[in-house]
């Protein structure tokens with residue numbers, strides 16, 4: 001039977017008194033691959049951070065594997081890919097060091113770096129094709145390459161639950177396909193994935209559920225957008241802005257137009 005990875009009930013977040021999320025009910029079961037969609041500023045990153053307890057709720061509640069974030073202890077289960085790399089000023093971390101930091105939640109239990117840690121870091125670097133840059137300062141990498149470092153850091157922790165905030169932002173088409181293959185492998189292995197996306201592109205086939213945020217609420221929760229299939233169906237009359245674009249095109253039509 002599937003567990004409940006995340007369960008938010010009536011989740012509200014406000015910044016400086018201005019509501020961004022106005023009552024989110026979202027339950028994610030293990031094995032689901034959920035895409036959070038929505039226009040710029042709709043609150044997708046805020047929702048992801050609130051699910052992890054990184055942004056406090058001003059109302060409602062949220063659980064990670066049945067525990068409030070403050071009482072959740074099994075952080076090794078969660079692989080978080082934030083929207084961008086926060087490199088501490090002046091600290092020249094190498095790519096390998098940043099990726100290895102993804103093992104910390106596990107090392108607390110195992111106490112010191114093991115052969116398993118080294119193997120997991122090497123495998124994660126290889127999965128994002130950055131093995132040859134392992135010794136470089138992470139600041140020397142391009143934005144897209146830094147995004148791959150963040151993905152590798154999450155992979156290195158071998159979590160069972162991935163939370164990715166726009167993992168494909170700024171990465172080229174080949175890397176998107178690489179990530180899609182990596183994700184497909186994780187999904188086959190029964191991992192749970194919640195990801196924020198503006199365009200699903202090659203990720204589309206692995207997504208099992210699309211959740212569209214709009215007006216601070218969930219505007220759609222159901223099958224993921226499948227532009228080609230949906231638009232090709234008999235009786236599908238209206239025009240999407242993306243209708244003339246390839247599958248990898250932006251889902252802008254979707255974001256403002258929940259079914």
Ligand SMILES: Nc1ncnc2c1ncn2[C@@H]1O[C@H](COP(=O)(O)OP(=O)(O)OP(=O)(O)O)[C@@H](O)[C@H]1O
Nearest residue numbers: 015016020038039040041042043044045046047196
């Ligand atoms: N730390 C913060 N302080 C104040 N306002 C914030 C903060 N973080 C986000 N916001 C505001 O909350 C709203 C939602 O932002 P959020 O980043 O969650 O949206 P998003 O859907 O992820 O956007 P995008 O698609 O552009 O990444 C925006 O209006 C943003 O300006």
